[in-house]
Amino acid sequence: xxxxxxxxxxxxxxxxxxxxxxxxxxxxxxxxxxxxxxxxxxxxxxxxxxxxxxxxxxxxxxxxxxxxxxxxxxxxxxxxxxxxxxxxxxxxxxxxxxxxxxxxxxxxxxxxxxxxxxxxxxxxxxxxxxxxxxxxxxxxxxxxxxxxxxxxxxxxxxxxxxxxxxxxxxxxxxxxxxxxxxxxxxxxxxxxxxxxxxxxxxxxxxxxxxxxxxxxxxxxxxxxxxxxxxxxxxxxxxxxxxxxxxxxxxxxxxxxxxxxxxxxxxxxxxxxxxxxxxxxxxxxxxxxxxxxxxxxxxxxxxxxxxxxxxxxxxxxxxxxxxxxxxxxxxxxxxxxxxxxxxxxxxxxxxxxxxxxxxxxxxxxxxxxxxxxxxxxxxxxxxxxxxxxxxxxxxxxxxxxxxxxxxxxxxxxxxxxxxxxxxxxxxxxxxxxxxxxxxxxxxxxxxxxxxxxxxxxxxxxxxxxxxxxxxxx
Numbered sequence: 029x030x031x032x033x034x035x036x037x038x039x040x041x042x043x044x045x046x047x048x049x050x051x052x053x054x055x056x057x058x059x060x061x062x063x064x065x066x067x068x069x070x071x072x073x074x075x076x077x078x079x080x081x082x083x084x085x086x087x088x089x090x091x092x093x094x095x096x097x098x099x100x101x102x103x104x105x106x107x108x109x110x111x112x113x114x115x116x117x118x119x120x121x122x123x124x125x126x127x128x129x130x131x132x133x134x135x136x137x138x139x140x141x142x143x144x145x146x147x148x149x150x151x152x153x154x155x156x157x158x159x160x161x162x163x164x165x166x167x168x169x170x171x172x173x174x175x176x177x178x179x180x181x182x183x184x185x186x187x188x189x190x191x192x193x194x195x196x197x198x199x200x201x202x203x204x205x206x207x208x209x210x211x212x213x214x215x216x217x218x219x220x221x222x223x224x225x226x227x228x229x230x231x232x233x234x235x236x237x238x239x240x241x242x243x244x245x246x247x248x249x250x251x252x253x254x255x256x257x258x259x260x261x262x263x264x265x266x267x268x269x270x271x272x273x274x275x276x277x278x279x280x281x282x283x284x285x286x287x288x289x290x291x292x293x294x295x296x297x298x299x300x301x302x303x304x305x306x307x308x309x310x311x312x313x314x315x316x317x318x319x320x321x322x323x324x325x326x327x328x329x330x331x332x333x334x335x336x337x338x339x340x341x342x343x344x345x346x347x348x349x350x351x352x353x354x355x356x357x358x359x360x361x362x363x364x365x366x367x368x369x370x371x372x373x374x375x376x377x378x379x380x381x382x383x384x385x386x387x388x389x390x391x392x393x394x395x396x397x398x399x400x401x402x403x404x405x406x407x408x409x410x411x412x413x414x415x416x417x418x419x420x421x422x423x424x425x426x427x428x429x430x431x432x433x434x435x436x437x438x439x440x441x442x443x444x445x446x447x448x449x450x451x452x453x454x455x456x457x458x459x460x461x462x463x464x465x466x467x468x469x470x471x472x473x474x475x476x477x478x479x480x481x482x483x484x485x486x487x488x489x490x491x492x493x494x495x496x497x498x499x500x
Contacts, residue, residue, distance in 0.1 A: 030057075031062040037062055037148050038079060040074060046075075047082035060118035068124040069228050080111045089152070097371075110147040131174040146178050154181035160190050172204040176212065183305035191219055195234045206241055217247050217283040222253065224356045229261040236264050240271050249305040256309075271309065284312045286371050288349050292373060293489055294430070297346035304343075307331050315369045317350045317362070318343075325350055325359060353484040381489035386480035391454040391491075399498055405444040406496035427469065428493055432486045433482070434459040435490045436471050437497075456482065456496060 037049045050063065065078045115125055129146040132139050136320040150222045154161035158181060165174040167191075182382065193207055209216070218236075224235040235330060236255065242248035254267050284306065298306075300320065307313045313328040319343040320326065326333050335341045336359070352374060355362070363374050385391045408415075413426040424441040426433050438452030463470040479487065 034059065034063050038067060038075065039070065043075065043078040044082045047079045050079055051083040057118040061120050062115055064118065064120045065124055068120075068128060073128040073134065074137045076137050077107075077111075077137070077142065077450075078126070080107050080114075081138050086091070102448040104141040105145045108142045117455045123168070126164055127170075130165075130169035130171070134171065147174070148234075150174050150177045152183055155176055158182055158185050162186070165417070172208040172436045175205070175208050179212075179214070187214065187216060187219070190214070191216055191223075194238055195223065195231065206227050206238070208224075209238075209241060217242060217245060217251075221247075221251055224255070229264070232259070232261060233263050233267065236267055237382075237445075240267070242394055243271075243305075243309050246301065246305040248306045250265055252309050268309075284310045286317060288312065289371050291360060292349035292376075295348065295351070295485055297348040300343045300345045300347055304331075307333075315367065315426065317351050317375055319348050319354075320344045321346055325356070335413055349373070349486040351488070352376050354486040377492065377495075379495075380484065381479045381482075381486045381487060386478065389455070389476045389478055391479065394451045394453075394494065394498060395453055397451040397498065397500075399451065400446050401442050401444045401449045403499060404439075404449050404497070407499055410496040411493045413493075413497060414469070416471065418468060425471070426497075428490060429459050430490065431483075431486055432459050433457070433477070433486065433490075434462055434471070434493075437494055451498065454491075 034050060034053070034055065038046045038048075041049065041171050064076065067073075067079075081096070109348065114120075115122070127138070129149065132142040132146045133145075134140075143494070150161060150165065151174050151432070153164070154177065161181070162178055162185075163168065165178060169175075175186060178189070188443060190205055190209070220235050220239055220242075224232050224239070226227075227235060234257075236252075239248050239251055242254060252268060255264060256473050257266050259268075266269075273403055291298070303318075308327050308331045309331070314330065318326055318328070324335065324341070326335055328334075333343050350373070355374075367374065369375075381391070382393070385393070411428070413428055415423040416425040416427045417423060418447070421443045422441050423443075425436050425438050427436045429435075434457045436455045437455065438455070440450040440452070442449050455471070456479060457476055458473055461474050463472070463474070
């Protein structure tokens with residue numbers, strides 16, 4: 029069979045059928061090279077893996093026999109070895125293969141099953157010739173995931189290579205390296221500090237770009253603050269200033285604003301040490317109200333902390349973002365102030381349980397509300413509700429789990445395919461008391477908890493999500 033036809037079959041037929049067609053014609057090395065390189069050029073990495081997967085089972089022998097012949101190797105490792113043997117025998121261009129192997133680290137398909145053997149291959153290469161392996165990783169792994177392998181092979185050389193790439197080279201790979209640094213939390217601050225102290229203006233600018241990635245670290249914060257006070261290079265000063273003025277999206281978990289928003293909603297806290305390092309360079313905190321371990325409410329101004337009378341105050345662990353449901357009555361006047369905040373804190377809607385809700389351990393405030401089914405499903409998904417008792421696509425409850433509590437929102441049973449949905453009662457349970465079967469959660473026979481005993485913030489945020497899901 030002509031290679032051109034095989035390429036089309038491998039790209040467009042069902043994976044198993046394509047594999048039968050490919051291996052069934054017993055392709056010679058020249059044909060294997062043409063087909064493999066065509067699929068590699070097309071980025072069809074998963075399809076190429078599937079060819080080997082099905083071909084190894086269907087065209088050769090049973091899985092049991094295949095495993096038995098592989099001795100201590102797993103089936104996936106054996107498939108990987110078979111693929112690499114074909115690549116080597118056919119003389120496939122390895123510069124086309126390396127990106128595929130790097131992609132195995134992030135794949136959810138069959139290619140992802142080759143993650144470990146791919147890492148092991150690069151690890152062996154690094155042991156043999158570290159510089160050559162590092163060059164391959166930098167060139168053919170755009171996400172720089174394989175730098176973890178290089179760190180395992182030789183942490184010192186890998187760290188030196190990463191810093192060198194970041195400081196002295198140009199190109200998009202530097203962005204991926206920065207992401208890798210943030211993810212792995214690799215400690216390169218001592219090396220950066222030394223480079224900054226002994227570098228010229230151009231090098232100091234490059235170092236500062238990396239230092240700003242570590243600005244939550246107190247050591248980096250100190251270096252940045254020192255540079256802001258004594259740096260003579262205008263580009264470096266502009267970079268610091270630009271970072272301080274950067275406006276973040278409200279709910280992005282990777283931003284300072286997003287982190288504070290999440291702390292307010294979830295009640296999570298941070299240490300006073302980390303908080304001080306954060307506010308030293310970032311002005312987001314200047315518009316918000318915080319609490320510390322003493323229960324006092326305090327504010328921030330240009331990296332300094334003050335009580336509500338503008339007196340300097342030393343804060344104690346832990347630090348949290350004040351939730352409006354927990355605003356002391358004596359501070360209610362704050363809501364009357366014309367403060368423009370980076371997200372709604374003082375003026376965020378607060379839901380408090382009514383007398384009937386605390387008496388009957390449930391809320392009927394939205395019972396009887398009728399909503400379009402499709403719009404309601406979109407709202408539930410947006411607010412990350414989970415269908416609790418879905419059977420054959422039909423559900424009558426959706427829930428949220430926070431702080432070990434399950435909030436269950438009842439509604440008329442529906443498959444959301446059309447029509448309307450009538451909302452029912454809202455009930456709260458200890459998640460540990462509910463019944464879990466498969467992917468479903470059941471509350472039948474489980475005693476609800478008293479709403480009156482719930483933390484005000486938690487109740488308010490639960491109800492906030494219910495109203496948002498209902499579009500009210």
